[in-house]
Amino acid sequence: MHVKHLLPIVILALAACSSDKSKDENSVDESLGETALYQQSQEDLDNSSYANAIAKLKALEARYPFGRYAEQAQLELTYAYYKNTEPDAARAAADRFIRLHPEHPNVDYAYYIKGLASFDQDQGMLARFFPLDMTKRDPGAARDSFTDFSQLTSRYPNSRYSPDAKARMIYLRNLLxxxxxxxxxxxxxxxxxxxxxxxxxxxxxxxxxxxxxxxxxxxxxxxxxxxxxxxxxxxxxxxxxxxxxxxxxxxxxxxxxxxxxTTERSWLSRTALRLIEEEAPPPPRSSANRDLTQQFEQARQDIPRNLLPPEQPEDKNGADSEDGTSERSWWSRLTFGLFD
CATH class of the missing domain: 1.25.40 (Serine Threonine Protein Phosphatase 5, Tetratricopeptide repeat)
Known part of the structure; x- marks a missing residue:
């Protein structure tokens, strides 16, 4: 077996090992108590191990929903999701905290994280390293972020996060x-x-x-x-x-x-639309049109002949025959009518 055939197998094996390792790292010891779980989650946050912190905070909330750290775990979960580059999860966690604890003393922080998650949603990998024009991108996330920050500044004008939110709102308003x-x-x-x-x-x-x-x-x-x-x-x-x-x-x-x-169209436009611009065939005549034509012919026949205009002499070169056909010249017959 060639080396080039072994390379995909090695890559898959390394990916499987890394996924198993991440599973082991994110797994939470079931023997840990409430205080130990919270302390370890704080250590993970300090060490920027946000995936591990998310696992421990979720376990803490699930095992001890009415414990002393339950509310704080929900609030810190919004921050962990945000730092782990999961904006949708961060917004969902912030909305849940606001809904469950609307009178919490730190609920303004949930509004702030919610706005930050939308603010950074368009700041992808390419936008961070290349000079992309953000004004030409979809403004949906920018509108959401502006709404979240405006709720924060209107409901909690004295919040410690309001000055930064107002500065970001100016940028978002210019962008929109x-x-x-x-x-x-x-x-x-x-x-x-x-x-x-x-x-x-x-x-x-x-x-x-x-x-x-x-x-x-x-x-x-x-x-x-x-x-x-x-x-x-x-x-x-x-x-x-x-x-x-x-x-x-x-x-x-x-x-x-x-x-x-510009009024002049390109040759491609003229060529592409030629079939469209051709004269459309006339619509089929209805019975009402036929009746109207018959009435007109009958009325014309009833006009006295002395009131009719004099008949024009027929053109011998191109006159119509009695059967409605015109006499063709020798040139027309020779060229099969191509130049008629």
């Missing part, structure tokens, strides 16, 4: 506003001008004080201009000039659209 601007620019490029106006207005009305307000006004100006609403475009432009005179869309006081309006 910038995300709305990215969506508005997408609508502009797709010529969905009404949707772009709505996004720009939403930023101006709901994210005052953020750097994206000027971008929202610029988008409203451009979208109104494309829609032909000159008065609304002038109003948005005047507000933009007054509050953001250095905005990138303003050059010497004149507005420069960020998206060029």
């Amino acid at each position: 506003a910038a995300n709305e601007i990215h969506v508005a620019h997408y609508y502009l490029r797709r010529k969905a001008y009404v949707a772009a106006v709505n996004r720009g207005r939403y930023v101006v009305e709901n994210y005052q004080g953020t750097p994206s307000v000027g971008d929202g006004l610029a988008i409203m100006t451009e979208a109104y201009l494309r829609l032909g609403l000159q008065d609304l475009s002038d109003t948005s432009l005047a507000t933009l000039k007054l509050n953001y005179p250095q905005h990138p869309t303003l050059e010497n006081g004149n507005f420069v659209p960020s998206v060029k309006e």
Whole structure:
């Protein structure tokens, strides 16, 4: 057997050994009492052994649900999940603690951990080592984090965690506003001008004080201009000039659209849509149409002949015959009608 065939087997064996080792490490001695379990969980937290700490805290809560360390174990479990990079479990544990102990003196900490879990949820491995633009990612976790921090600051304004929560809320608010601007620019490029106006207005009305307000006004100006609403475009432009005179869309006081309006389509677009743009066949005529045609022909026959227009002489070269067919030339017969 070649070495390259042995390599996958060795990798699987090492993975199995590591999983068995982690199982052994995370297993909790059933002979440990309440105090010993809590003390060992604290040692694991101090040593950053968060998986072991989670196992011991869960065992402590399960074995002694009404013990002296039960509430503290539930609270510290939220922190252990957060440090172990399990944001969903951290949020679930925080929600459970808030629901079970709404009057606990440290319930503000549960709100804080809940917000932190959502705040760091988008900070994955790539975002930590590469300069990714967070404003272009899904803002769902950012909205959740902003909501959690706002609950903390509104319910517990004097909490020790409120200053940090407020600082993070400023960052999240700027991020959410910038995300709305990215969506508005997408609508502009797709010529969905009404949707772009709505996004720009939403930023101006709901994210005052953020750097994206000027971008929202610029988008409203451009979208109104494309829609032909000159008065609304002038109003948005005047507000933009007054509050953001250095905005990138303003050059010497004149507005420069960020998206060029193109009417010429590419050859690929013309080719792909050729079948769609061809004239559609006429719909089948209904019985009502046929009756109307018969009535028209009958009325035409009843008109006196002296009132009818003089008949035009027939063209001998291309005149229609009595059977409705036209006489074909020798060139048409020779080329099979390709150049008719």
